[in-house]
Amino acid sequence: MVNFAVVKIRKVLTKSDIKRINSLKRKSKRNEYGLFVVEGVKIVQELMDSDFKIQQIFALQSELDQFKNAISVSEKDLGRITHLSNPNKVLALVEIPKMNKLDRPNETILVIDGVNDPGNLGTIIRTADWFGIKQIICSENSVDCYNSKVIMSTMGSIFRINISYQHLPSYLAKADLPIYGALLEGESIYQTEFSSPSIILMGSESHGISEELIPFIHHPVTIPGAGNTESLNLGVSTAIFCSEYYRQKSK
Amino acid sequence: MVNFAVVKIRKVLTKSDIKRINSLKRKSKRNEYGLFVVEGVKIVQELMDSDFKIQQIFALQSELDQFKNAISVSEKDLGRITHLSNPNKVLALVEIPKMNKLDRPNETILVIDGVNDPGNLGTIIRTADWFGIKQIICSENSVDCYNSKVIMSTMGSIFRINISYQHLPSYLAKADLPIYGALLEGESIYQTEFSSPSIILMGSESHGISEELIPFIHHPVTIPGAGNTESLNLGVSTAIFCSEYYRQKSK
Structure with a gap:
């Protein structure tokens, strides 16, 4: 101060x-x-x-x-x-805080592979905060969370969430939590039983989860729908994952 | 053509x-x-x-x-x-199509009271399309859905959804579907049993649902959370309502 x-x-x-x-x-x-x-x-x-x-x-x-x-x-x-x-x-x-360590090894982690839009990242941080997910890891090619637009759209949640940027293949290779990956093909999110803690892995809107990360996924999960549109906004799909995880955890 | x-x-x-x-x-x-x-x-x-x-x-x-x-x-x-x-x-x-009539009286309708951000409206239209909700009514003070930014962020969903702008108090007074309203206080969305068809009423991010619309709500519904942040992005909260409605309907 x-x-x-x-x-x-x-x-x-x-x-x-x-x-x-x-x-x-x-x-x-x-x-x-x-x-x-x-x-x-x-x-x-x-x-x-x-x-x-x-x-x-x-x-x-x-x-x-x-x-x-x-x-x-x-x-x-x-x-x-x-x-x-x-x-x-x-x-x-x-x-800017020193490189955040993941200091909550027994809590759920949201991992985002390639988020480019500052508003999307801000929305994701705010949604995680809402549902009590305190750790986010972004791939190194993601937008910087200290970008003004990200900060503004978090509405203050940025100060409560531990965010770090990591080389995801190395990180996921060492992770020892079950990994749920958002894919276009997989078990319906409404049928999936989420473990807690776990890793929830979301891909970018345009490219999905990178090929090199697919082998790390234990549970491929999809959001079913009416089949009209090809994709959901990344902030929206992440929110649906966080909400469904929270719903099951709080039962 | x-x-x-x-x-x-x-x-x-x-x-x-x-x-x-x-x-x-x-x-x-x-x-x-x-x-x-x-x-x-x-x-x-x-x-x-x-x-x-x-x-x-x-x-x-x-x-x-x-x-x-x-x-x-x-x-x-x-x-x-x-x-x-x-x-x-x-x-x-x-x-611009002639004033859309609600030509699907027995289908669920998403009603938005005051959406200002074009990106939010675009995201909402796309999310509704994903979950097969084909009708959206916006309050008259909402952003125009033919705004270029809205169009772009719908990614084409705008052409599949029936969107109209109406005076919501008059509309809701005449509606004969059960009305589920998103409020900060209400039954948890995860405990609520959604009827189908129904009306899902979402308020603006800054002001929530207008005072004058509150009496029309049959089921006040809230998204529970960890209590850290005050609100969710409107696109996100609408998506969580659409997802939960869809989850129940597809059981």
């Missing part, structure tokens, strides 16, 4: 702040600085309740009661640093 | 075509002309298999084998008429 002494010295937004914050739109810069941006009153409040380390908060004068250690900025200056089309009163610079 | 005689006469894209097609980005113009735009090889193929009336197709030279009656356009001209950031080889002008 920003300590009071620092705030006293640095009361203004500097040109170098502006440049640095704007550069964080790029993944390479986020990794270089080890920082990402969170915007909006509600989500920054959730951030403050989390274990994430906040480096700085910039807020409009009107919000300083809520964000006491924030650096006060004008609307114009907030417009200069925002990653949104409509800036939302407060912006926080947050440290 | 475009008939051959017309194509012979009008082989080029005119300035007035360009102006008219661009104006269809606006709902008011879509309603004025009674037309909307569909773009992309795959979705235009699905369009051609549907009952929708196509007024014109514009396609790159390379695609004329597939779209025999299309007007040939250059990449530059396609760039002038596209509603997408990356034009996709073919663009069709399609007639």
